[in-house]
Amino acid sequence: MTATDERPTPAPVSQGRIALRTVGRSASDALRSAGGAVASVGRRVAAFTEPVTGVVSVIGWLVLAAALGAAILAVVLDWVEFAFLAATLLGAVLIAVPFVFGRMRYRVGVELQPRRVVAGERALGRLTVVNDATSPSLPSRMELPVGDGLAVFQLPAIPPAAEHEELFAVPTEHRAVIVAGPAISVRGDQLGLLRRTVRWSEPVELFVHPRTARLKPSAAGLVKDLEGEVTRTITDHDISFHALRAYEPGDPLRNVHWRSSARTGRLMVRQYEETRRSELVLLQVTSAEHYVDDDEFELAVSIFASLGVQIVRDGTTATAATEQFNLRTNTAISLLDDSCRIEPSKSSTVVRTFAREVLRRTPAASVVMLVVGSAVPLAEIRAVETVLPSDAQLFVFRADRGADARIGRTGNAPVATIGELGELPAVVRRVKP
Structure with a gap:
């Protein structure tokens, strides 16, 4: 006998069980259909009676319920006092009816x-x-x-x-x-x-x-000129002159420096340092766990708005964001309007993850400003540097109500501690990359 032959044969399913399951499913479907029909009728009745029932206030419904309860007690217990109470409550509702009539234009x-x-x-x-x-x-x-x-x-x-x-x-x-x-x-x-x-x-x-502090133009190392921010990348097509080099096949003739070529006896071409407009990212962490209290959160919003307004006035391309939404930066007024909607978040925020998500949308950022509360661990701030674009500089502004204004460092990032909003202009002038 083989192993296959030793397996037990499954017991046949009785026709009674199949019929019972079919009946059960049919009954369940019928109940669902009946429930749906009742709900549909209920919605139609509610919509039809809404002009009447809609004018009854919560107090009115309580009075009607009390009148109904008193009437039931009067019938069951044969107490005439409950009958008078029901009549009085119902009469109060009837007397109120004429007050709702009339049309106003x-x-x-x-x-x-x-x-x-x-x-x-x-x-x-x-x-x-x-x-x-x-x-x-x-x-x-x-x-x-x-x-x-x-x-x-x-x-x-x-x-x-x-x-x-x-x-x-x-x-x-x-x-x-x-x-x-x-x-x-x-x-x-x-x-x-x-x-x-x-x-x-x-x-x-x-x-x-929010209350804001007036900052000087080009705050915190921002570049404000027509040429943009000079980078270390060498290119053959830009504005900022870097050096001369020998001509190589394929170089455009417009880059040939003819005077140097005549003096040296060989063709020389210009090289340039690649430039770009400053693109700034301004972030505020809104998780409530990173702030001691509401006053500290409001101080952080004021710092955030003050920096944002000056950035817009400088004409710098900027992105301003919290975990909940991006703020408009086309004008200072629109940024301030949006800052009115910033609220503490009850959800926990990993600062590095928040910064990474925003920087994915702005890969050309050259300056990143981060506004946080005093309860943010410095390790989380240091972790932000690991997600920065190449050549980007991080500046951290830490709201700490009542603390002395000071500038420290964590990793390569300067960390400015602000105890009062009035200290912000002086601290910003002292912040260096």
């Missing part, structure tokens, strides 16, 4: 003046409401979300074509993008059981820029 505008401020400066807002109806409007309430807050204005009766104006202050203590709007009119009862809202305007953004 407003033209609403929301203005912020100015649209851009520095953190701590004053900003004012203006809400204008024009009655476009042919009859006076009824008194109503207008709500305007402003950042995390809510401004509420009680509008009086406004004659036809008349305008009502409300002024409000916008808190600007902290760097942020504050959204004002949309303006919403609210009709409803004083208890807030029913609430009918109409949106009248679009949101308007107020940019609260």
Whole structure:
């Protein structure tokens, strides 16, 4: 007998099991189909009743639920007190119904003046409401979300074509993008059981820029001239003259230096040092674990923005980035606007990996500026040098609130420690490659 013959023959699958599985699958499919149909009907019913149910506030639903519960208790326990309670609660909802009727025809505008401020400066807002109806409007309430807050204005009766104006202050203590709007009119009862809202305007953004320090042009070794930054690469086609060499077959005749050729009796051609425009990469690490507190993070953002604004003013080709997004560098205003959106990140960041990902997109970078917090280990900063392009120079700015301003080195990179924003201009002047 062979080994193959010794293998046990598999037991046959009974027809009953197959039928049971088929029935189970059919039942499961049927339940899923029924569930999908019920959900579809539910969505249609909700969409049909939304004009009515949409005006009931959370408090209104709680009152209706309490009225239903009291009515059930009155029937079950035969307590007339619960019947009176149910009638009272239901009556309150019915009395609130007339307050939501009526149509308003407003033209609403929301203005912020100015649209851009520095953190701590004053900003004012203006809400204008024009009655476009042919009859006076009824008194109503207008709500305007402003950042995390809510401004509420009680509008009086406004004659036809008349305008009502409300002024409000916008808190600007902290760097942020504050959204004002949309303006919403609210009709409803004083208890807030029913609430009918109409949106009248679009949101308007107020940019609260970080505080910045004014730096001198060409900060931290930046090159600012028409020829660009001289490199060590020798080429036959450029602007910066380097030396003369003997002519070789294939050299273009336009590079022949005729005076030297006549003097030496042999053809001599010019050689040049390759030049390039400075391309700068400005990075900020936003991982919260690298900063002691929020104040230190804000100091780092101010350092980042100060450097970025001066780079843009110098006309240097630049890339500015955090882990979350790239900032626009076409103008100083656009860079400051984008810096308002920088937020601490809860995710952990490996500085070397972050720098490598950005530098992959900018392989011609000649200067890399890195802004970090005081909790970043120096070993992570040294690791950034391993991903730099050839001939690129790294400069590190380390925010450390309350620390004395100083310049140290880690590897080949200078590390400037900034304790206050006002120290940045003096430190930048002292930073050397």
